[in-house]
Amino acid sequence: MNVPYPKEKERKRLNALKAYFSLDSQEIPDFNNITSLAAKICATPIAFVSLVYKKDNLLLSCYGTDLDKSSRNISFCEHAVHKNSDLYLVSDTHKSEIFKNNPIVKQYDIQFYAGAPLVDPDGNTLGTLCVYDHKPRTLTDVQKETLTSLAEQVMNLLELRKKNRQFQQAEKELLERNQQLENFAHVVSHDLKSPLANIISLTRFLREENQEKFNDNSLQYLDYIEESSNTLKELIDRTLGYYKTNELLNEQKTDVPLRAFFEKIKELFIVKDGIFEYPTTGVAQNINEPALTRIMLNLIDNALKYNTAEIPKITAAYQSDEDYHTFKITDNGIGIAKDIQQDIFGLFKTTGVKDREGKHGTGIGLATVKNLVEKMGGRIRVESNLGKGSTFIFTLRK
Known part of the structure; x- marks a missing residue:
């Protein structure tokens, strides 16, 4: 009983x-x-x-x-x-x-x-x-x-x-929430792109059609609208890029000749009187080239945008061992304060400093880099001093 x-x-x-x-x-x-x-x-x-x-x-x-x-x-x-x-x-x-x-x-x-x-x-x-x-x-x-x-x-x-x-339940819920967030960001971003493109086009049309009718203040307002719209467009594009990084991870690994790779990267940037040094020999074996390209584009784009030197200089270096590729991207830009160096890889985290065009960053580029690097079995860190430039060092597992 x-x-x-x-x-x-x-x-x-x-x-x-x-x-x-x-x-x-x-x-x-x-x-x-x-x-x-x-x-x-x-x-x-x-x-x-x-x-x-x-x-x-x-x-x-x-x-x-x-x-x-x-x-x-x-x-x-x-x-x-x-x-x-x-x-x-x-x-x-x-x-x-x-x-x-x-x-x-x-x-x-x-x-x-x-x-x-x-x-x-x-x-x-x-x-x-x-x-x-x-x-x-x-x-x-x-x-x-x-x-x-x-x-x-x-x-x-x-x-x-x-x-x-x-732990398994928490992991399952986290994966589900991440998927929901990714789907949400994807849908919202796509839904915003079309009306945003219309706003930019309409703003340009209004300026062209009324160049002589509008006073300076009115034309400046149109400039503000277009500038803000372009900033939002960049944010949307980068947000979509961040959530599409998983697609890059599905690409096959190949052997990448370093000279050809960096020359292709160089062609995507127009830098007047700038210096871009990179390896001209060697091959990075067994590496995801599309993902590496995305990482490099983000790092070099930042190195150029946050650079007020008379002659911007970017140096790319590479070495490898049995298990990892190691890349270094060094610039002579404005540098990053030590107290925020650990924060800049967070999504939507920025330095708070305007770039050479007077714009604030979106806080998505470095988050995308970190996301890709870690999902490829590597780590990323930054060494920087204000006014002296920065070096981003990242590894990728072979």
């Missing part, structure tokens, strides 16, 4: 049990070594890891029998979980008023039981690690201590199982 137990305490115990074990499925963790060890140390033919649920005992591991559950209202473990002791022991069931007429005793010829409670960090007793024998007996002090210690190890495994399940 069930042991009387405070309802609220039992509710908390059952809720705690659900957090450790999926009670609607037959999940059996690998506790077999512990039940085998418990049986051998205690010299008994049977050992269980048992969780006491609403109507049944769920047997996570059995040594000496092939049961997977038993009825709670006639179980020994039902009594063990409600006792505030380190060990519940029945030396001779035939002499016990509680168990002498128990059907389990007769069906399985059980005369001895010892159960060490499985207690969670909140004090809830979830079940037992127990041993049975077919003859009356007791346990030595060493056997009792060992059974209790093994029960603690079972609880440690259950705790680890619980944390793993929580």
